[in-house]
Structures are given as structure tokens and as C-alpha cells.
Amino acid sequence: MQSHVAHVGGEHLVIDQVHFRFDTTLPIYQNLNLHIEPGEFVCVIGPSGCGKTTLLNLLAGFMTPDQGHILLRGQPIYPEDPHLGFVFQQATLFPWLSAVENVEFGLKMVNDKPPKQQRELAREYLELVGLKGFEDYLPRRLSGGMQQRVSLARTLVTQPTLLLMDEPFGALDAITRETMNDEMLRLWQELGQTVLFITHDIDEAIYLSDRIVVLNRPPHGIYRELKNALPRPRSGPATRTHELFWEYKKELMKDITQVAMSRRSDNTIG
Ligand SMILES: Nc1ncnc2c1ncn2[C@@H]1O[C@H](COP(=O)(O)OP(=O)(O)OP(=O)(O)O)[C@@H](O)[C@H]1O
Numbered sequence: 001m002q003s004h005v006a007h008v009g010g011e012h013l014v015i016d017q018v019h020f021r022f023d024t025t026l027p028i029y030q031n032l033n034l035h036i037e038p039g040e041f042v043c044v045i046g047p048s049g050c051g052k053t054t055l056l057n058l059l060a061g062f063m064t065p066d067q068g069h070i071l072l073r074g075q076p077i078y079p080e081d082p083h084l085g086f087v088f089q090q091a092t093l094f095p096w097l098s099a100v101e102n103v104e105f106g107l108k109m110v111n112d113k114p115p116k117q118q119r120e121l122a123r124e125y126l127e128l129v130g131l132k133g134f135e136d137y138l139p140r141r142l143s144g145g146m147q148q149r150v151s152l153a154r155t156l157v158t159q160p161t162l163l164l165m166d167e168p169f170g171a172l173d174a175i176t177r178e179t180m181n182d183e184m185l186r187l188w189q190e191l192g193q194t195v196l197f198i199t200h201d202i203d204e205a206i207y208l209s210d211r212i213v214v215l216n217r218p219p220h221g222i223y224r225e226l227k228n229a230l231p232r233p234r235s236g237p238a239t240r241t242h243e244l245f246w247e248y249k250k251e252l253m254k255d256i257t258q259v260a261m262s263r264r265s266d267n268t269i270g
């Protein structure tokens with residue numbers, strides 16, 4: 001049978017002069033600017049509390065900038081935009097639904113296909129993430145890595161062109177995480193979305209990205225951007241022992257330490 005898994009391509013994302021503060025606090029962002037090319041894989045790193053999740057919430061349209069613009073394909077972003085897909089740190093599956101029903105649920109939110117076609121598509125995306133044969137398993141019968149694969153399938157089945165990921169593999173052990181990194185690259189190469197991927201893990205950021213954005217402490221925005229010239233395809237040990245990998249790692253560790261040690265000038269956070 002013909003597969004309906006499709007290359008979706010990515011869209012241009014623009015964050016332009018964004019200012020944001022929570023009600024009672026001092027600014028989290030003052031004049032944040034970031035342009036992401038269609039199909040680019042950007043990783044964002046920075047110490048705890050620097051505003052990574054806040055950035056994602058702004059991009060998802062869950063919160064609105066006080067000033068400035070966030071544009072996807074030239075249009076303001078909005079919360080129910082079907083072009084957006086999210087993957088969070090915890091798999092957040094419905095425990096009473098099987099793997100395929102969980103994926104189908106993602107589809108029901110955005111799709112008016114007949115139920116039989118929805119089920120077929122859900123099966124195809126489960127196969128895409130390597131879970132053929134596990135369609136009828138309830139989440140509690142799946143490992144953490146497998147649950148996160150179901151989560152990925154549930155997001156990808158809606159064919160988002162911008163994928164927002166908040167430490168999606170942060171709860172997994174180191175080996176499963178490396179496997180998921182390879183899976184992530186395979187899926188991205190096949191589907192072609194624009195990806196904004198938040199992580200605490202410098203190795204993960206270097207392994208995955210085209211570009212790494214280091215966030216500064218509030219309200220300073222971006223500390224620096226590093227263009228990642230590690231050759232693709234990335235492949236396990238060959239990539240991880242590449243000279244550039246070590247060079248980037250050294251630089252980024254220095255950056256993170258610098259950012260973590262700097263104090264907010266107004267003494268209100270950190
Ligand atoms: N709802 C809120 N109301 C007020 N302040 C908030 C709220 N959510 C987050 N903050 C503050 O905004 C700053 C950025 O928080 P955010 O959750 O974006 O950090 P983060 O970089 O994702 O951290 P972590 O790595 O720990 O997940 C923090 O100082 C936090 O205390």
C-alpha cells in the first residue's frame with residue numbers, strides 16, 4: 001500500500017524586536033531578534049531560568065509579546081495554527097488509549113479525514129518512528145523512549161512545518177537519548193520541517209543542529225549564535241569524535257559558564 005508520510009518542508013520564522021515580561025517581574029526579553037530559515041534545525045541552550053520555555057510559549061502563541069512580532073511564513077503566529085507542532089519533555093500520552101489511538105487523537109484535532117483513513121495514517125506514522133507492531137500497546141507497556149516516539153508520531157502526523165521541542169529527550173537515559181537523536185535527524189531529513197529544539201545538553205545541541213543559539217540571562221536575549229559546520233549526515237561516534245565537535249563543545253561550555261555566572265544587574269532574578 002502506498003505510504004502517505006510526506007515531506008512537508010519548513011517555513012521561515014521571524015522573531016523581531018520582541019519584548020516580554022510576566023505581570024509582576026522585570027523583563028524576560030528586551031529586543032529579542034532571531035530569524036530561522038525554512039527547514040533549518042536550530043537548538044537553543046542556556047542555564048535554567050534564562051527564558052527557554054518562555055521563548056517556546058511565545059512562539060506557540062500561548063503568550064503574546066508586549067512589543068515586537070513573531071511571524072511564521074510572514075504571518076503572525078497564533079495558538080491553534082495547524083502548522084505548529086510541539087513535543088514536550090514528558091510524553092503526556094492518554095494512558096487509557098493505545099499507541100495508535102494516541103496518534104490518531106493528534107490527527108482528530110486537525111483533520112476531517114474519515115476514521116478509517118485516520119487510523120491508517122496513524123499506523124504509518126507509528127511505523128515511521130519505529131513502532132510497527134506496537135500499535136495496540138497501552139502507554140504503560142511501553143518504555144520511556146517508546147512513549148516519546150508515540151508522542152513524536154502524534155505530533156508529526158499533523159504534518160507541522162514548524163516543530164517546537166522543549167527538552168524532548170531530557171527525561172531519557174543517555175543511551176536512549178543518543179538513539180532518539182539519530183531518530184530525530186532521520187525524521188527531520190525525511191520530513192524537512194523547521195525545528196526549534198530546546199535542550200540543556202551541549203552534546204545534543206551540537207549533534208543535531210545547523211545553528212546553536214545560546215540564551216543569556218533575562219533580559220538580555222541572545223548571548224551568541226554558533227553556526228554548526230559539522231558535516232551531515234551525522235553518524236554516532238564519527239560525529240562525536242570530530243575535531244569540530246570538540247571545538248564547539250569547549251566554546252559552548254565557556255559560554256554557558258559565563259552566562260550562568262553573570263548576575264542580573266537589577267538583582268531580581270538569580
Ligand atoms: N508564569 C510565570 N510568572 C512569572 N515569572 C515566570 C513565569 N514563568 C517563568 N517565569 C520566570 O521567567 C524566567 C524564565 O523562565 P523559563 O521557564 O522560560 O526558563 P527556562 O530557561 O525554560 O528554565 P529551565 O531550564 O529551568 O526549564 C524565570 O526567571 C522564571 O522564574
Ligand SMILES: [Mg+2]
Pocket residue numbers: 052053054
Ligand atoms: Mg524550561
